[in-house]
Amino acid sequence: MRRFIDRILKNSSSSDKQLLLQLEHLVGFTPKHIEYYRLALMHRSRPDDVTDSNERLEFLGDAILGAIIAEYLFKKYPYQPEGYLTELRSRIVRRETMNNVALRMGLNKLVQYNQNDRGLSRSHIFGNALEALIGAVYLDQGFAKTRTFILKQIIRAYIDLDTMESTDTNYKNQLLSWAQRSNKQLVFETVDERNEGTRKLFTVAVVIDGAQVATGTGFNKKEAGQVAARNAMEALGV
Amino acid sequence: MRRFIDRILKNSSSSDKQLLLQLEHLVGFTPKHIEYYRLALMHRSRPDDVTDSNERLEFLGDAILGAIIAEYLFKKYPYQPEGYLTELRSRIVRRETMNNVALRMGLNKLVQYNQNDRGLSRSHIFGNALEALIGAVYLDQGFAKTRTFILKQIIRAYIDLDTMESTDTNYKNQLLSWAQRSNKQLVFETVDERNEGTRKLFTVAVVIDGAQVATGTGFNKKEAGQVAARNAMEALGV
Numbered sequence: 001m002r003r004f005i006d007r008i009l010k011n012s013s014s015s016d017k018q019l020l021l022q023l024e025h026l027v028g029f030t031p032k033h034i035e036y037y038r039l040a041l042m043h044r045s046r047p048d049d050v051t052d053s054n055e056r057l058e059f060l061g062d063a064i065l066g067a068i069i070a071e072y073l074f075k076k077y078p079y080q081p082e083g084y085l086t087e088l089r090s091r092i093v094r095r096e097t098m099n100n101v102a103l104r105m106g107l108n109k110l111v112q113y114n115q116n117d118r119g120l121s122r123s124h125i126f127g128n129a130l131e132a133l134i135g136a137v138y139l140d141q142g143f144a145k146t147r148t149f150i151l152k153q154i155i156r157a158y159i160d161l162d163t164m165e166s167t168d169t170n171y172k173n174q175l176l177s178w179a180q181r182s183n184k185q186l187v188f189e190t191v192d193e194r195n196e197g198t199r200k201l202f203t204v205a206v207v208i209d210g211a212q213v214a215t216g217t218g219f220n221k222k223e224a225g226q227v228a229a230r231n232a233m234e235a236l237g238v
Numbered sequence: 239m240r241r242f243i244d245r246i247l248k249n250s251s252s253s254d255k256q257l258l259l260q261l262e263h264l265v266g267f268t269p270k271h272i273e274y275y276r277l278a279l280m281h282r283s284r285p286d287d288v289t290d291s292n293e294r295l296e297f298l299g300d301a302i303l304g305a306i307i308a309e310y311l312f313k314k315y316p317y318q319p320e321g322y323l324t325e326l327r328s329r330i331v332r333r334e335t336m337n338n339v340a341l342r343m344g345l346n347k348l349v350q351y352n353q354n355d356r357g358l359s360r361s362h363i364f365g366n367a368l369e370a371l372i373g374a375v376y377l378d379q380g381f382a383k384t385r386t387f388i389l390k391q392i393i394r395a396y397i398d399l400d401t402m403e404s405t406d407t408n409y410k411n412q413l414l415s416w417a418q419r420s421n422k423q424l425v426f427e428t429v430d431e432r433n434e435g436t437r438k439l440f441t442v443a444v445v446i447d448g449a450q451v452a453t454g455t456g457f458n459k460k461e462a463g464q465v466a467a468r469n470a471m472e473a474l475g476v
Contacts, residue, residue: 055319055320056312056318056319056320056323058320059308059312059320059323059324060308060309060312062308063304063305063307063308063309063327064305064308064309066301066304066305067301067302067304067305069301070297070298070300070301070302071298071301071302071376074294074297074298074373080294081293081294082293082294082296082297085294085297086297119433135312138309143381143382144381192475195357203475210449211448211449211450212449212451213450213451214451214452214473215473215474215475217475231473235450235452235453235469235473236453237430237441237453
């Protein structure tokens with residue numbers, strides 16, 4: 001393995017060599033095609049042409065990450081219903097979580113971006129770069145090695161599943177306390193009930209100061225209310 | 239191969255044998271673990287316990303499908319930006335498309351569901367079963383064979399990418415014509431402009447009869463308006 005790295009290093013520029021060593025440390029193996037990784041680390045604030053940025057790789061990596069986490073949860077929780085798996089996955093792959101993981105991995109030191117733009121380092125560009133890195137690992141190493149990388153270097157290293165499972169995501173409560181703080185009148189209204197197959201499907205609307213802000217649908221009013229509250233928070237930017 | 243099938247058949251009940259032959263025809267290979275496929279074909283209207291239905295497998299299959307389509311589009315369109323790939327993928331994996339593919343494959347003849355419930359056969363349960371089937375193929379055969387199955391038996395066989403690419407998804411126009419039909423007053427309002435990094439980020443709201451229904455965010459007003467219109471159509475169930 002060492003000899004393989006030496007051979008690559010011999011044929012590379014000194015900045016390639018440095019990046020290769022940093023990547024090796026970060027991902028736990030020796031990259032074969034360093035150009036994928038270089039692209040993964042390129043934020044769109046740097047290159048002239050946006051297709052030379054990491055956004056396409058982020059699209060790919062996000063999808064691969066979603067599939068691998070889905071399989072992981074499917075096997076880890078054999079008796080949990082689909083809704084539980086979906087919610088838990090969305091907590092793991094959400095922007096805040098991935099950005100936090102990226103920062104703890106030190107990926108922010110490798111990402112190329114316009115450093116004069118102070119706002120960027122406070123946004124989620126490092127989490128996005130982590131997804132792009134996953135895309136690069138996939139193209140470079142294939143599915144099985146990408147799975148190992150994600151499970152070992154991301155999930156086991158940085159994700160506390162117990163905390164994720166117990167985190168409160170009572171969107172209704174969150175929205176209610178926001179309404180109270182903002183001095184707004186908030187009502188949940190059931191606006192539709194119909195049959196979908198053998199089950200009843202409810203639609204609940206969030207009404208703030210008399211105006212309908214969002215709706216949510218579910219197989220019971222509680223679930224529909226939660227979805228409506230989450231949609232309202234998104235619509236309102238809460 | 240034939241001998242392998244014969245050996246399975248010898249140890250199976252006659253309903254197993256029939257299903258195995260039907261599946262072989264459908265997926266293009268011989269399943270190893272028929273129990274995954276049996277579960278994939280079980281709609282929640284049949285078993286007593288919902289965890290014995292195909293919903294968990296649908297969660298898994300949906301994620302695997304998303305990843306494989308992402309890779310396919312990433313490689314097929316090397317010069318298209320991320321937004322283009324995202325939109326095209328969402329058209330391929332959307333419920334209507336998958337349900338249509340499932341019907342053309344004849345999957346509806348294999349899905350177990352409550353046939354007394356007339357509404358079910360008009361909903362998307364066959365598309366959902368197709369996703370569950372992808373989950374079963376993945377557990378049974380692994381990633382590489384699942385990719386071949388999806389690209390050969392789904393994409394190349396049933397998806398017309400040229401049509402998908404040219405389909406009009408002008409949500410703003412769709413919402414405007416809905417408002418006209420329903421005799422409602424519809425206005426698009428720019429409610430926020432701020433800087434994200436080096437770029438301006440716009441938030442546009444859909445206001446119907448004076449009430450804000452949804453918002454959308456984008457790097458220009460046109461894009462934000464499209465997102466807002468799509469969110470509004472979802473919120474209103476249009």
